[in-house]
Amino acid sequence: MEPVRILDFDGRLLGESPLGVEEIRRLFAAMVTARAYDHKASALQLQGRLATYAQFEGQEAVQVGGAAALRPDDWLVATYRDAAAMWMQGYPWDGLFLGRMGDERGGSPPPGVNVLPPSITVGAHMIHAVGLGWAERLRGSDRVAMTFFGDGATSEGDFHEAMNFAGVYRTPTVFVCENNGWAISMSRDRQTASETIAQKADAYGMPGVLVDGNDLLAMFAVARDAVGRARRGEGATLIEALTHRMGAHTTADDAGRYRAEETLDEWRLRDPVDRVRRHLQATEAWSEAWEHDVVSTAAAEIEAAVARAEGLAPFGPGAAFDRTYARPTTDLEAQRTALLRDLGGEG
């Protein structure tokens, strides 16, 4: 199986572009903004202002191109490494920062944004996208649900159950596997003996598509087709996007223990942002001044989000009792009183 590719590594079109120049410029800017978030989050972690952070550098095209195929009211269920996809679907950067700062309000996007807080456990969230889309169909809506997950998640039993339900009930689900080569320290060939992950779709009676995940245009094109199928009631699709995690698993991980530095050289040549820049340069839709503007706008947007997140006063010590149930139970109220008593007024 050869991956779908529309831009070659030098940014030359191999086929028809699914997007006009202005849209490509918009998504280029989105990738630049996402990378600025990623770098900022890593820097904040080093400064102790953010908890452990899972970098996504190198995977911007999968997430931006994939989510760009959604309608604003569609559902997105993704992981801790999918901030770019979530932001594309309306999740604010400050919410994403807040979650990593250790504040539950980071899991609460604004009304109308149909994006669940990122799944922290691996694999259990894909079936949620199946249920969300299924519910929409039962209610007569044509909303679809897209879910992002890594290659490691396909080893979980829940991947099978999600794919199986989506196949049996033909739910409007788009499965996007970000095959970034690594599940912490385990390489993709130790996760499955399948030649590809995309081919697993066959077993569930749905199409499987292999795509160059570092090719923004190809990623958008396959996602657009899968979303279209789902919206028309033709069922689910599994997209395997070939990409690479340029960073470690998280800021707590040391990829040098299992990955040779040289392997990154090859992937740097395929960088998703550079590739689109080369494409835009060739079509004269790019100028240094424009990119400079994109970069500074992105930096300002991210800095403002950090300020908003850090400016939010932490919850008081008794707040957890308020968000366990719709209303705290009598016993939770008693536990809150006990906590505040033990804190001796410090709360």
Added chain:
Amino acid sequence: MNMARALNDALAVALAEDERVVLLGEDIGRTGGVFRVTDGLQERFGEHRVVDTPVAESGIVGAAFGMAVAGLRPVVEIQFLGFSYPAYDQIVSHVGRIRNRSNHRFTAPMVIRIPFGGGIGAAEHHSESSEAIYAHTPGIKVVAPGTPAAAKGLLLAAIEDPDPVVFLEPIRVYRAIKEEVPEGRYTFPIGVAEVVRAGSDVTLVAYGAMLRDALQAAGALEGDGVSAEVIDLRTLAPLDAATVVASAQKTGRVVAISEGHRTVGIASEIAALVQERALYSLLAPVERVTGWDTVVPLKRTERHHIPGVGRIVAAVRRTLED
């Protein structure tokens, strides 16, 4: 009407009155479920609302979770409590947490119905009474009715509840007890226990199938001049501590009854509550009458595991000794 019928009636009322209600489970449609609780509902409400699913407990609960987040009110059936463990991660990591992890932005109001307990000589894994696991889990409520009328009222309350509910149905009571069950919609409040028999010498706290044994024990004790009060807990999480403690303060003796394993069980929680809030009213140590900390024995010796009237009466007598 027996409990299976009362539950079927509750589900029919919910399906008829609320178009958000969807039933999912293995064999619940065409065959009406292994205990026939959903008998006839698919025929009446259609296969889109009463959905026969693949054999995949985690998938069923996970899909229902997504449906609940999207605004439906799914009611899931898991065939036996011992089969709920594959879904445990979904229940603990997602169903019980989404309200907290999204600070109320997303919620999963759904009901997970599970038959529990032994007494019918079933195969291994079919007689579990591990409800304490779920009662220990933040974000979900655990309900365990002991009679047909309570089962219907509590199930309708669970479906309306804004939070997820694990709804445990005592297997050996499904067809063992018949009583008058009101027609149409009515609810019993979740989190409220009921004094089902008033007494003055000792308090028997029970739920699920053990309620029947507790009432029989109370009847037997009456013949010996012992007045036993019987509390039907009905909800295991959140526990109605006030009702239990008030009764303990009145009688001074408490026997906590549960079919579940003894250690870190529901009866242990009752004992702890009474100790914390009614110690100085106690005339005797709190007795626990429970299943043992062993795997539930198979048919031939199952009766030695499930507490019966004899063990309850013996425990009451211990509390009455000087």
